[in-house]
Amino acid sequence: MKFFVDTADVAEIKDLAASGLLDGVTTNPSLIMKAGRPMLDVIKEICAVVPGPVSAEVTAVEHKKMLEEGRKLAKLARNVTVKVPLTPDGLKTCKVLTSEGTMVNVTLCFSAAQALLAAKAGASFVSPFVGRLDDIGQDGMYLIDEIMTIYRQYPHFKTEVLVASVRHTQHVVQAAKLGAHVATVPPNILRQLFKHVLTDNGLKAFLDDWAKTGQSIL
Numbered sequence: 001m002k003f004f005v006d007t008a009d010v011a012e013i014k015d016l017a018a019s020g021l022l023d024g025v026t027t028n029p030s031l032i033m034k035a036g037r038p039m040l041d042v043i044k045e046i047c048a049v050v051p052g053p054v055s056a057e058v059t060a061v062e063h064k065k066m067l068e069e070g071r072k073l074a075k076l077a078r079n080v081t082v083k084v085p086l087t088p089d090g091l092k093t094c095k096v097l098t099s100e101g102t103m104v105n106v107t108l109c110f111s112a113a114q115a116l117l118a119a120k121a122g123a124s125f126v127s128p129f130v131g132r133l134d135d136i137g138q139d140g141m142y143l144i145d146e147i148m149t150i151y152r153q154y155p156h157f158k159t160e161v162l163v164a165s166v167r168h169t170q171h172v173v174q175a176a177k178l179g180a181h182v183a184t185v186p187p188n189i190l191r192q193l194f195k196h197v198l199t200d201n202g203l204k205a206f207l208d209d210w211a212k213t214g215q216s217i218l
C-alpha cells in the first residue's frame with residue numbers, strides 16, 4: 001500500500017519525506033488556503049521534494065476551462081497529478097488529460113457508481129472520501145469495500161483507489177485490509193502510525209538495562 005500525505009505544508013512534507021515512507025502528496029484548494037502561499041509555487045516545491053505523484057486540483061467547473069487549468073498544472077513538473085472533481089465535466093477533462101499522458105486523480109467520490117465512472121474515464125486515481133461519509137452517519141470503509149470488489153471484477157481497470165479524508169489510523173489499517181492501493185493521510189495521523197505505548201515503554205526498559213551493563217556497541 002502506498003502512503004501519500006494530505007497537506008500543502010512544504011516543511012511538513014520535507015520532514016515526512018525524510019522517513020523514506022512517503023510515496024506521494026495530495027493537496028486541495030482548502031489545503032492551499034491553509035498554507036497561505038501561491039498554489040503554483042507550492043506545487044513546484046512539493047514536486048521537487050517528493051518524486052511520486054503530487055495532486056494539484058483544478059478550480060474551474062466547466063470542461064474547457066478545467067482542461068486549460070489542468071494542462072497548465074501538468075506543465076509544472078512531470079509528477080503533477082491533475083485533480084478533477086467527480087462531475088460530468090471533470091470526467092470529460094479526465095479522459096482528455098489521460099489521453100495526453102497526464103496522471104489524473106478524480107476527487108470527491110462518494111459512491112461506487114461514481115468510482116466505476118472514474119475508472120471508465122481512465123483516471124490514474126479515484127479518491128473516495130471515507131471521513132466525510134462517516135461524518136454524515138454512513139460507513140466510509142464500506143464504500144472502499146464496494147469499490148475494491150467492483151474493480152477486482154475488471155482487471156483491465158488501471159485506476160488506483162486512493163482512500164482520502166482519513167480521520168484516524170484505523171482508517172489506514174482497514175483500507176490496507178481491503179487492498180486499497182493508496183491512503184492519503186494528514187501529517188499528524190501519519191506520525192501516529194508509528195506510535196504504540198508498548199514500543200515506547202519497551203524501548204525505555206531495554207535502554208535502562210543496557211545502561212546498567214556499562215557496555216557500548218561502538
Ligand code: E4P
Binds near residue numbers: 027131
Ligand atoms: C484528499 O485528496 C482530500 O482532498 C482530503 O483527504 C479531504 O480530507 P478532509 O475531508 O479531511 O477535508
